[in-house]
Amino acid sequence: MAGRWKHAPTDSHWGEFGADDQRGRMNLVDSAKVLQGIAEVREGKTFCLSLPLDVPGGMTLNPRRMPAQMFATLRDGKSAGVQGYCWSYASEDPDQTDVVCDEVLLMNTQYSTQWDSLAHMGSRFDADGDGEAEAVFYNGYRAGQDIRAAQEDHAAAADWARFPGPRADALGIQNLAEHGVQGRGVLVDLEHHIGRQRQAVGYDQLMRILETDRVDIEAGDMVCIHTGFADTLLAMNRKPDLQLLHATGSGLDGHDRKLLNWIVDVRLACLLADNTAVELVVPKLTTPTPMRGPRLPLHEHCLFKNGIHLGELWLLTPLARWLRANGRSRFLLTAPPLRLPGAVGSPATPIATV
Structure with a gap:
């Protein structure tokens, strides 16, 4: 099955919709x-x-998950948004009447x-059949390879900078x-x-x-x-x-x-x-x-x-x-x-x- 696994978990349906299915x-x-x-x-x-x-x-409910925080965006060195200064195009052209608010949202997606x-949750399972359990996800996609932020034993926030781009390349x-x-x-x-x-x-x-x-x-x-x-x-x-x-x-x-x-x-x-x-x-x-x-x-x-x-x-x-x-x-x-x-x-x- 696309070379990702030799054994699927008990009671699983890996491959039900094809070896490369992600839905x-x-x-x-x-x-x-x-x-x-x-x-x-x-x-x-x-x-x-x-x-x-x-x-x-x-x-309080989940100390691992950060609530939504909104920040004003910057324009010409000044903030613009509902939390701060709203800027006007009049600074560029006195005949323009637009007043604009803009913002940045920072939060945990869950x-x-x-x-x-x-890609939210996988398990340690011997998908290779070699007697060693590895961290894998649905349809055999791998932590540290397909889901990169989940690289086993290297998932601390300080390490994320070593993995640029999307965290879940699969799933x-x-x-x-x-x-x-x-x-x-x-x-x-x-x-x-x-x-x-x-x-x-x-x-x-x-x-x-x-x-x-x-x-x-x-x-x-x-x-x-x-x-x-x-x-x-x-x-x-x-x-x-x-x-x-x-x-x-x-x-x-x-x-x-x-x-x-x-x-x-x-x-x-x-x-x-x-x-x-x-x-x-x-x-x-x-x-x-x-x-x-x-x-x-x-x-x-x-x-x-x-x-x-x-x-x-x-x-x-x-x-x-x-x-x-x-x-x-x-x-x-x-x-x-x-x-x-x-x-x-x-x-x-x-x-x-x-």
């Missing part, structure tokens, strides 16, 4: 799925599924409502943007059934919820998991209460093998949620005989093994309320990431149309 299960969102999504539009009503880009606020690209978020993210969305309303308590939802409980709400998920659907977490976060007005948030909201149980198998078998295109990781992150366990494995098993299963993009911190509560009140679970979802070559993630402003 994974989003390949299932074809023209027919776009038309299915459009067919769900009956009212012409839209919902913005994005948090404001400066939410959560600060770095700070607020976001997409994870397939970057631009692949998702260029494919286009528009099709049929399906919402699963966990909050309605279990409230906003912290609970890991496994296969059996999820199937009961789908059956009760008569939610059908078909190949190529983009599945949205509503827990109420983002709504709780938004109400904190950019001052996140970490203790409350850690006790708030459900998530999928990434340790449930039946659930992981179902995610692949149902052939959903992508998995999106209003919490921080789609799966419920559990504290790291300390045992006398620790088990080697991923910290985020659903991330590994989706991004690394099966090419399933993840979306996090989507604001789903207003949409969930409307869908339930109208006896619906499907809608047209339009959610392109930034076409930013080499990025491992992207802010998003998804729109649901019903």
